[in-house]
Amino acid sequence: MDGKIVNLKSKLEIYKAMTAGANFADCPVRDVMRGINGKWSPLLVMALAEKPYRFGELRRLVPDISQRMLTQTLLELQRDGYVHRKVFPTKPPSVEYSLTDLGRSMFHPLYQLVQWAELNHEAVRDARTAFDAQA
């Protein structure tokens, strides 16, 4: 469990940061990235960046997520401080999820990546087709 990325002041330091021996928990960047990298996390952050949503709304918004993974992913996002969970004492009680300041701040670079993906998905798809044809 090595490979540390931390204190990246310049591209040249990536090497040093990655080669610095330390266990996984001691590599904050990879630790944080792991939280962002989940299968559903980016999707939910993108959704909540738009506006707060309730549990059931999110489920309908992302129909191919299982209820179990929605619960679990939202819990992880709360734990990492990206999402706030607010319970309204209605009957039946409803729960609203919203982005925290930290979540909104993380949204910006994430959104850059998503935009890149949107602009370049065709190139990636072409690369795959070419690779599969040649292989």
Added chain:
Amino acid sequence: MDGKIVNLKSKLEIYKAMTAGANFADCPVRDVMRGINGKWSPLLVMALAEKPYRFGELRRLVPDISQRMLTQTLLELQRDGYVHRKVFPTKPPSVEYSLTDLGRSMFHPLYQLVQWAELNHEAVRDARTAFDAQA
């Protein structure tokens, strides 16, 4: 397998793109994100952004990756067109991996996210501690 993100011209369209019913293969953004999101992909892209590396060098650079996952991740990165694999006819043959233009272009937004993680890992760690204490 729904939840489509495509043609994101504005934040307001995130909702529409996500709710547009379509299966996973038809959502280019999530498809591309899946390739970037792998456990090791970002790490290897960061490494190769520095300079080309050989297989064994990468293995030593990231000591906690298994040889199997290194092979597999590099293959996926090749397939998606981020990485170029060049075989040198030495004895024994050596293989050099380098970023393609597409890979370098993808590196920029990825690097933004990594920088964010580096700057905010403490806030995330604090959020986790607070969450775990209260729960």
Added chain:
DNA sequence: AGTGCTGGTCTCCTTTTGAGACCACCACAG
């Protein structure tokens, strides 16, 4: 009494990931 909506948890099975043994090839040292 039945139906539906709220936000979940629990169980089971499949897919993905990880650890480590194994492989062929060749150079060089003894």
Added chain:
DNA sequence: CTGTGGTGGTCTCAAAAGGAGACCAGCACT
């Protein structure tokens, strides 16, 4: 001419993550 080590892998098996769907309590409305 036999180790020993370095090249870049593949194969097998166990562990972890992810997905499908049943189940739950509570209340409103019919």
